[in-house]
Amino acid sequence: MIIKVRIGMVFYIMASVAFILGLLISNSIADDIDKETREISYLLMCPVCEGQTVAESNSQLAKQMRTIIREKLQEGKSKDEIIAYFVSRYGEAILGAPPAKGVNWILWTLPALSLLVGGLIIGLFLYKLKEDREKSKKESRKPPTQFEPEYIEKLNKELREFES
Amino acid sequence: MKGFDLFVKLVVFAAIVILLGLLGYAVFGNKVFSKSSPLIGHEAPEFTLELFSGDKLRLSDLRGKAVLLNFWASWCMPCRDEASALEASWKRYKDKPVVFVGIDVWDDKDGALAYIKQFGGGYMNGIDPKGEIAVDYGVGGVPETYFINTSGKIVDKYTGPLTEEMIDQFLGKALSSLPLSGLTKEGG
Numbered sequence: 350m351i352i353k354v355r356i357g358m359v360f361y362i363m364a365s366v367a368f369i370l371g372l373l374i375s376n377s378i379a380d381d382i383d384k385e386t387r388e389i390s391y392l393l394m395c396p397v398c399e400g401q402t403v404a405e406s407n408s409q410l411a412k413q414m415r416t417i418i419r420e421k422l423q424e425g426k427s428k429d430e431i432i433a434y435f436v437s438r439y440g441e442a443i444l445g446a447p448p449a450k451g452v453n454w455i456l457w458t459l460p461a462l463s464l465l466v467g468g469l470i471i472g473l474f475l476y477k478l479k480e481d482r483e484k485s486k487k488e489s490r491k492p493p494t495q496f497e498p499e500y501i502e503k504l505n506k507e508l509r510e511f512e513s
Numbered sequence: 514m515k516g517f518d519l520f521v522k523l524v525v526f527a528a529i530v531i532l533l534g535l536l537g538y539a540v541f542g543n544k545v546f547s548k549s550s551p552l553i554g555h556e557a558p559e560f561t562l563e564l565f566s567g568d569k570l571r572l573s574d575l576r577g578k579a580v581l582l583n584f585w586a587s588w589c590m591p592c593r594d595e596a597s598a599l600e601a602s603w604k605r606y607k608d609k610p611v612v613f614v615g616i617d618v619w620d621d622k623d624g625a626l627a628y629i630k631q632f633g634g635g636y637m638n639g640i641d642p643k644g645e646i647a648v649d650y651g652v653g654g655v656p657e658t659y660f661i662n663t664s665g666k667i668v669d670k671y672t673g674p675l676t677e678e679m680i681d682q683f684l685g686k687a688l689s690s691l692p693l694s695g696l697t698k699e700g701g
Contacts, residue, residue, distance in 0.1 A: 396653035409619045410653075413644035438651035440551045459535060463528065470521055477517055 386419045389431055392445050402445055550651050550670040557661045558649040562639035570637055578610040579687035580661035586620040587628035589655045595674035596632035602680040603636045611684055618647045660687045
């Protein structure tokens with residue numbers, strides 16, 4: 350009788366542990382799916398809203414799209430597969446960021462290129478400014494090599510007056 | 514310094530023009546969802562539609578016929594504008610290998626039934642409660658109409674209210690794989 354009770358207790362404890370573990374695992378999977386749904390929703394633009402992603406929009410279509418993303422994740426589809434699915438239905442316009450291919454390369458490289466060109470222009474401008482200042486400084490320090498005859502005459506006149 | 518100033522001004526001007534051009538492209542270029550569809554030329558996605566009559570309709574059951582697939586909603590004003598054209602065209606094409614299917618999206622059933630009663634729609638109409646069919650077809654607004662040819666491929670998509678002439682034109686293309694004798698329209 351005691352053995353039966355002990356076996357029963359062991360089963361009870363094992364079942365409880367399994368239940369708690371199952372609960373924890375399912376919660377963790379649900380959390381992962383929630384997180385991935387949000388992540389994918391932020392990468393897709395809502396087709397009926399101006400400038401809002403599927404994650405940000407409260408439109409009915411965006412809500413349905415979020416549900417579809419969640420269902421596809423639950424079916425075991427990967428993030429790339431889900432994004433490819435939406436692109437196959439709505440075209441690349443659905444993507445929040447244009448894919449880095451074709452003409453889109455301009456969009457990806459332009460910020461860095463702008464910084465580079467802008468920096469270069471500012472650098473050249475500052476260099477030229479510095480060069481001009483040094484040039485004008487040097488010129489102002491140089492003793493005059495030639496005076497106008499009228500000034501020489503005036504200077505001589507004043508010197509003579511001073512000496513006398 | 515003068516030449517350098519001119520060079521800087523030209524570079525800045527060119528940069529502004531390029532940036533504005535790219536901005537314009539980013540805003541208006543590829544962000545137009547409604548004008549085309551990546552599904553054109555591809556197999557129409559399969560669906561099962563719950564009809565208001567209580568029956569169910571599978572797209573694959575319509576193979577061999579051209580399908581006009583119209584997405585609409587009872588609150589949509591442009592849908593009302595095209596309702597009479599759809600109804601009149603459906604009557605004209607009734608005896609042809611053409612099926613008109615209306616799919617009510619982002620709507621409630623009562624509103625949809627009241628709409629059908631008021632604006633007609635003798636052809637098959639059903640509701641897509643979860644928007645799964647709409648998303649599967651890349652619908653970004655209503656009304657939006659897809660034209661499926663007799664081989665089950667999407668040949669055209671049109672966003673906005675249709676007229677009878679437009680329907681004739683699109684259906685002509687969807688039916689183009691059939692012998693000419695099957696294309697004669699009544700009253701057209």
